[in-house]
Amino acid sequence: MLQLNRPESVALSPGLNLYAIQTDRVKTARLTVYTVMRADKRLSPRMSLLSRVFGRGTERYPRRSLLNRRLDDLYGTILDVGNSLYGDNHVLSFTVEPLDDAFLPRIDRDMDLLGGSLDVISQIMLHPLRDPDGCLCRDAVEKEKRARCDDIIDKRTRPDAYASDRIRALLYGDEPAGTYLLGEPD
Numbered sequence: 001m002l003q004l005n006r007p008e009s010v011a012l013s014p015g016l017n018l019y020a021i022q023t024d025r026v027k028t029a030r031l032t033v034y035t036v037m038r039a040d041k042r043l044s045p046r047m048s049l050l051s052r053v054f055g056r057g058t059e060r061y062p063r064r065s066l067l068n069r070r071l072d073d074l075y076g077t078i079l080d081v082g083n084s085l086y087g088d089n090h091v092l093s094f095t096v097e098p099l100d101d102a103f104l105p106r107i108d109r110d111m112d113l114l115g116g117s118l119d120v121i122s123q124i125m126l127h128p129l130r131d132p133d134g135c136l137c138r139d140a141v142e143k144e145k146r147a148r149c150d151d152i153i154d155k156r157t158r159p160d161a162y163a164s165d166r167i168r169a170l171l172y173g174d175e176p177a178g179t180y181l182l183g184e185p186d
Contacts, residue, residue, distance in 0.1 A: 027103045029114050032095040033121060039090040039176035045183025048083045049141075049148055051092050055081045056140040057129035067120070074116045075099045075108075081124065088176035094121050149185045 007019045037047070061067040071077045078097040083090070098113035129137040155161045165180055172178030 027100050028097045029100055029117075030095065030097050031114065031117060031121070032093050033125065035092045036089050039085055039088055039179040041174070041179050044085075044090040044179045044181055047090060047092060048181045048183070049144055050136075051081045051083055052144045052147070053136055053140050054094075054124050054128050055079075056144070057137070058123040059127040059129065060123050062129055070116075070120060074111075074113050074120075075104065077113060077117050077120070079120060079124075083181050085177070085179060085181055090179065090181065094125060096121055148182060152182050152185055155182065 005021050005023055007021045010018045010020075012018055037043075055064070055067075057063050057067060061070055067079075071079055075098065077099070078095075080093070080095045082093040082095070084093070085091075096117035098117040101109055101111065101113055104111065104113070129140060131137055155165070169178050169180065
C-alpha cells in the first residue's frame with residue numbers, strides 16, 4: 001500500500017499559508033502559488049484573461065521566447081498558469097516544476113533550480129509586462145482577448161465541452177459556482 005507523507009503547514013501571514021510535502025519518490029520539485037477569490041460572473045473571466053496576459057512576458061523577460069529560454073536554462077523547468085473553478089471559488093494557480101538539484105550533473109548542482117523557478121514565478125506575478133504608462137501591455141491584452149474569443153467559439157463547437165459548461169449554468173444559475181471562466185465574446 002502506498003503511504004503518502006503528511007503535508008507540513010506553516011502560516012506565513014494572515015491568508016498566506018505554506019504547505020510542504022517531502023518525498024524521495026519523484027525527481028522534480030513542484031511549487032504552486034494559489035490565489036483564491038469568490039467566483040464572479042463579471043470579474044472571473046477578466047481574471048482568467050489576465051492570467052494568460054501574465055504568461056506573455058515580464059519586465060525581465062519581455063517576450064515569451066525569453067521566458068521560455070530562461071525555463072530551458074533551468075533544465076527545462078515546467079511553468080503552468082491555470083484557472084479553475086472549485087465550488088464558489090475561482091482559483092488562479094502559478095506552478096513551476098524544476099528538476100531536483102540532486103539529479104543534476106555534479107558540475108551544475110549549485111544552480112539552485114528551485115530558487116530560479118521562484119524568481120520566474122515572482123516575475124510573472126509581481127512584474128508583468130507593462131506599457132510605459134504603467135498599465136498592462138495593451139498589445140498583449142488585445143491578443144489574448146482575440147484568442148479568448150476564439151476559445152469560446154471553439155468550445156461551443158465541441159459538444160462535450162459545451163455540455164459541461166451548459167449543465168453548470170443550468171444547475172447553478174446565478175450562483176458563483178455557475179460562473180463561466182472564459183466569459184462571453186462581448
